[in-house]
Amino acid sequence: MEGMISFGNKRSYNDFKKQIPEKAQPLFDSIREFCLSLGGNVVEDVRMHRVVFGKSLTFRWxxxxxxxxxxxxxxxxxxxKENPQVLQIKTGQDITEIKEIIxxxxxTIN
Structure with missing residues (x-):
């Protein structure tokens, strides 16, 4: 996407997507699209085994x-100051509540 900033090894999401199990891809894509839709200041960092979403150049994830x-x-x-909340989501699970938490x-993040 134009204007996206990536840190680290500069992997693209398309490269990363190849390692996502086929069954989990639609769910992963849905969460990714939701995170990116939250605002123009969302930064996506594609890492080796995960994708991290942060806010602006200060990258508060x-x-x-x-x-x-x-x-x-x-x-x-x-x-x-708080420990992260860890959620495990299965394919087919309703993610409406999870989107609200995100x-x-x-x-909230500064």
Whole structure:
């Protein structure tokens, strides 16, 4: 995507997507698209085994998404003083509540 910033090894999401189990890809893509839709200041950092979403150039992360065979694991951070909330999501699971948790974390993080 134009304007996206990536740190580290400069992997693209398309490269990363090849390692996501086929069954988990739609769920992972849905969470990714939701995170990116939260605002123009969302930064995506594609890492070796996960994708981390942060806010602006200070990169205060709010969501760390890692694929699994049957779903994904999301770590959600609202502040640096709190431990991240870890959620395991299976394919086919309703993610409406999880999107709200991510949205609140995005709005809360400084």
């Amino acid at each position: 709010f969501a760390d998404v890692e694929p699994e065979r049957e779903g994904i694991i999301i770590k959600i951070q609202k502040s640096r 949205k609140k974390a995005f709005q």
